[in-house]
Amino acid sequence: MEPFSSLITPDKNSKQPVYIQIANQLMELIRKGFLQTGYQLPSSRQLADSLNVHRKTVVRAYEELLAQGWLESRIGTGTFIAAHFPEIKPQSSLTEPLGNNNSSKKAGFTFEEKPHLNRAVIKNNIKLHLDDGFPDPRLAPLEELSRAYRTQLLTGNPYVRLGYGDTAGSYWLRKELSAYLNETRGLKTSPENILITRGTVMGLYLASTGLLKKGDSVVLGELSWSSATGNFLQAGANVVKIPVDEFGIDVEALEKICKNQAIRMVYVTSHHHYPTTVALRADRRIQLLHLSEKYGFIIFEDDYDYDFHYLSKPLLPLAGADRSGMVLYCGSFTKAISPAFRVGYLVGSENVISYLAQLRRIIDRQGDTMLENAMAELLQNGVIQRHLRKSLRTYRNRRDYFCGLLKTELDNYLHFQKPDGGMAVWTEFDKKIKLKDLSEKALKNDLFFSDGSENNSPTEIRNATRLGFASSTTEELEQCVGIMKKLLS
Amino acid sequence: MEPFSSLITPDKNSKQPVYIQIANQLMELIRKGFLQTGYQLPSSRQLADSLNVHRKTVVRAYEELLAQGWLESRIGTGTFIAAHFPEIKPQSSLTEPLGNNNSSKKAGFTFEEKPHLNRAVIKNNIKLHLDDGFPDPRLAPLEELSRAYRTQLLTGNPYVRLGYGDTAGSYWLRKELSAYLNETRGLKTSPENILITRGTVMGLYLASTGLLKKGDSVVLGELSWSSATGNFLQAGANVVKIPVDEFGIDVEALEKICKNQAIRMVYVTSHHHYPTTVALRADRRIQLLHLSEKYGFIIFEDDYDYDFHYLSKPLLPLAGADRSGMVLYCGSFTKAISPAFRVGYLVGSENVISYLAQLRRIIDRQGDTMLENAMAELLQNGVIQRHLRKSLRTYRNRRDYFCGLLKTELDNYLHFQKPDGGMAVWTEFDKKIKLKDLSEKALKNDLFFSDGSENNSPTEIRNATRLGFASSTTEELEQCVGIMKKLLS
Numbered sequence: 001m002e003p004f005s006s007l008i009t010p011d012k013n014s015k016q017p018v019y020i021q022i023a024n025q026l027m028e029l030i031r032k033g034f035l036q037t038g039y040q041l042p043s044s045r046q047l048a049d050s051l052n053v054h055r056k057t058v059v060r061a062y063e064e065l066l067a068q069g070w071l072e073s074r075i076g077t078g079t080f081i082a083a084h085f086p087e088i089k090p091q092s093s094l095t096e097p098l099g100n101n102n103s104s105k106k107a108g109f110t111f112e113e114k115p116h117l118n119r120a121v122i123k124n125n126i127k128l129h130l131d132d133g134f135p136d137p138r139l140a141p142l143e144e145l146s147r148a149y150r151t152q153l154l155t156g157n158p159y160v161r162l163g164y165g166d167t168a169g170s171y172w173l174r175k176e177l178s179a180y181l182n183e184t185r186g187l188k189t190s191p192e193n194i195l196i197t198r199g200t201v202m203g204l205y206l207a208s209t210g211l212l213k214k215g216d217s218v219v220l221g222e223l224s225w226s227s228a229t230g231n232f233l234q235a236g237a238n239v240v241k242i243p244v245d246e247f248g249i250d251v252e253a254l255e256k257i258c259k260n261q262a263i264r265m266v267y268v269t270s271h272h273h274y275p276t277t278v279a280l281r282a283d284r285r286i287q288l289l290h291l292s293e294k295y296g297f298i299i300f301e302d303d304y305d306y307d308f309h310y311l312s313k314p315l316l317p318l319a320g321a322d323r324s325g326m327v328l329y330c331g332s333f334t335k336a337i338s339p340a341f342r343v344g345y346l347v348g349s350e351n352v353i354s355y356l357a358q359l360r361r362i363i364d365r366q367g368d369t370m371l372e373n374a375m376a377e378l379l380q381n382g383v384i385q386r387h388l389r390k391s392l393r394t395y396r397n398r399r400d401y402f403c404g405l406l407k408t409e410l411d412n413y414l415h416f417q418k419p420d421g422g423m424a425v426w427t428e429f430d431k432k433i434k435l436k437d438l439s440e441k442a443l444k445n446d447l448f449f450s451d452g453s454e455n456n457s458p459t460e461i462r463n464a465t466r467l468g469f470a471s472s473t474t475e476e477l478e479q480c481v482g483i484m485k486k487l488l489s
Numbered sequence: 490m491e492p493f494s495s496l497i498t499p500d501k502n503s504k505q506p507v508y509i510q511i512a513n514q515l516m517e518l519i520r521k522g523f524l525q526t527g528y529q530l531p532s533s534r535q536l537a538d539s540l541n542v543h544r545k546t547v548v549r550a551y552e553e554l555l556a557q558g559w560l561e562s563r564i565g566t567g568t569f570i571a572a573h574f575p576e577i578k579p580q581s582s583l584t585e586p587l588g589n590n591n592s593s594k595k596a597g598f599t600f601e602e603k604p605h606l607n608r609a610v611i612k613n614n615i616k617l618h619l620d621d622g623f624p625d626p627r628l629a630p631l632e633e634l635s636r637a638y639r640t641q642l643l644t645g646n647p648y649v650r651l652g653y654g655d656t657a658g659s660y661w662l663r664k665e666l667s668a669y670l671n672e673t674r675g676l677k678t679s680p681e682n683i684l685i686t687r688g689t690v691m692g693l694y695l696a697s698t699g700l701l702k703k704g705d706s707v708v709l710g711e712l713s714w715s716s717a718t719g720n721f722l723q724a725g726a727n728v729v730k731i732p733v734d735e736f737g738i739d740v741e742a743l744e745k746i747c748k749n750q751a752i753r754m755v756y757v758t759s760h761h762h763y764p765t766t767v768a769l770r771a772d773r774r775i776q777l778l779h780l781s782e783k784y785g786f787i788i789f790e791d792d793y794d795y796d797f798h799y800l801s802k803p804l805l806p807l808a809g810a811d812r813s814g815m816v817l818y819c820g821s822f823t824k825a826i827s828p829a830f831r832v833g834y835l836v837g838s839e840n841v842i843s844y845l846a847q848l849r850r851i852i853d854r855q856g857d858t859m860l861e862n863a864m865a866e867l868l869q870n871g872v873i874q875r876h877l878r879k880s881l882r883t884y885r886n887r888r889d890y891f892c893g894l895l896k897t898e899l900d901n902y903l904h905f906q907k908p909d910g911g912m913a914v915w916t917e918f919d920k921k922i923k924l925k926d927l928s929e930k931a932l933k934n935d936l937f938f939s940d941g942s943e944n945n946s947p948t949e950i951r952n953a954t955r956l957g958f959a960s961s962t963t964e965e966l967e968q969c970v971g972i973m974k975k976l977l978s
Contacts, residue, residue: 016675104677164611205851210600298598325593
């Protein structure tokens, strides 16, 4: 008999049943060509003795392999490796332990890793934080959302409700959202102009994958949101940067570029430019729309925080003034509820929306119908609207309080413009201050804020970062600024 | 005064406030170049009279435009179009109604629509159905899921719980799933080998977008799942088809191809081939793994219904016997709960998984952490496992009952092999029967089943379709077969 005890080594402490371990290891011996077609296996009793396991365990392992066709049983004779196996030469010597190599770490094939995908993920579990500009989930209507989700999950015809749905998203949510966007943003949409996404990231991804070809030029402000750049690079686009000043992206610079080369898309965060928070001035908006018609480029308007503006009125989106179907408008509920709520929307002409819904089908098939319907219910009942009004007041107070603290406590070390909206202050630090060091020291003192490096580009490096105020109470903001002051002085 | 009443036409029945309508239409007049920089607007009283609205409405519209910088107010003189506007020549005659064109239907730019994305979406709201092979959501543990979701939503630190998380998915679910896959499928995974997806579609999309280059060759069986083909075409791959017989894909045909051209990936539904439901025979499995090592191609193993096998034991996945890191293994909870549950997983070597998690970041950022954690809780408590055992028994009975009915009632019109697993019977109809007509007639009799055309390819057209039995009770199955019999005889 072959020395099976050295070849088959079940681990009785493993969660995997011993008989499966034995079957797997036998399969591997066959696959590696050590046990060849026609080979007679030891009887179950012999193998059980040799492995020091119960005979029934071996019987179950053999049954498993018989059922799978690896073995065949000849009555009165014994159990054999099945006859229709290809003969494979042993690939490794028996001294090499089986099933103990590196393949769980590293694949057996190579692949090209695109450098633009290699970005640090900032996860922040620290109690005190001045984040990128996130909402305070303590204010969010989670109880209402949980109830609405439960209703969607448990009420009505389950086969229809839990079956495959429209790849453009829940029609109910599209209907509610259309009315909501028309009322609050001056848009003129119908549900057919709306695709429900998993947030702004997916809106960007669909638009760039669906509408850009390799080599197309896309214009962004310098600085801009790094995820947008990543998405355009992924689509094979040629990324062109234009300056951003206190009135938003420099539209004159854009026109100069348009005169010299074809531009397929312009990415703009018109309401509050990311990361610097400035609003695109009205005349630049007109001119941008005018250039879009003249040169035929698509405007991708990322309106990530329209609902949070602290002056009398927010600027209406470009999309509302677009009469030629050049604007794709993108938003999400991330800032209204929390980053973990992956529900957003893309608004555009019907033919674009229905095409991007086809593309979406092969990416993730469809959204979470129950969650989308729950959001529709909350919009229909005005829960989201009331929540937004309430949190707008809270965030305005927090902004005022935080900017006051920065001014009175840290005026020597930094400067900023009080933002008219959004959830973060774009803060430029004195050149002598090394933001990376400061951010690392802060972390050791239980305060998280970014060193801002993810916003820098090779051609523009700023000693600045976004300090989010919305997710902290005034007491927490006070503690944050106290720690910063201690570290700076 | 200009004839404003013909240019500005607010609709009092619209849900959009009248002042926003007036502001938008004024903006449009400015943008279209009809109202030029420096032009003095009529007083609010004059315009209100002319439009037959309240004066305060016009004042609010003007205030809106003043706040946005479109207008400027000169004390004691009036309201003017702001000075810093670029002069834009009128682009359209005033006879053309403003804001009343076709842009909501059709974009102002063109784009290439890829034909492989243009596929019919089958939505089925019919009471009686023999579907593609969906589970019965009446059996699913929805009450437990709803409770678990609520717990995840409302318990613990909301800032951490509802903030951005790992792009590879909830670590808790990855841990539970790793243990579950190792126990039930003989895999040897750790959480780092697992990426939580939005279902099989996303697993396929990530693998094809991340690992294929334009022109790479991908091999599939003829017939295969049309969504897989769509995904490979989207990645720019060259799709090569090989025959499928009663033992699965023809691995000898694959070897012949490998000898003549480089193959990057082979797509296989090894457990129950889609659509024909046959299992890949053990010797072909060995040979496929062997060829994968020899020729360096990736095996994408789509194990969409592993949990549903009615013989003593399911065949263990290829992934369990892969010792060289050549297999990407893909599954989902779609068949365990319902199609609307978009939670699945991709299993592979750590370096591939972490790269695909980077790619996933720019597609939809991350999954639904709350839902993923709820699934983890249900796995940890054994709820999913109990549900699977229970529904396995139910579906086995339904299969037996349905196959019995087909045999006794419809034997003259069709033939089939009773499937060893899965949720559908691959049914070939007599050549004289036109499946498209039959399916249309059935729909008029409140019975849905597909005409099977989505499974056909240009080179292989079969008069066959999948008839799903799992989502119907035996009484419902009886009604379905009754209707078919009536239509056929």
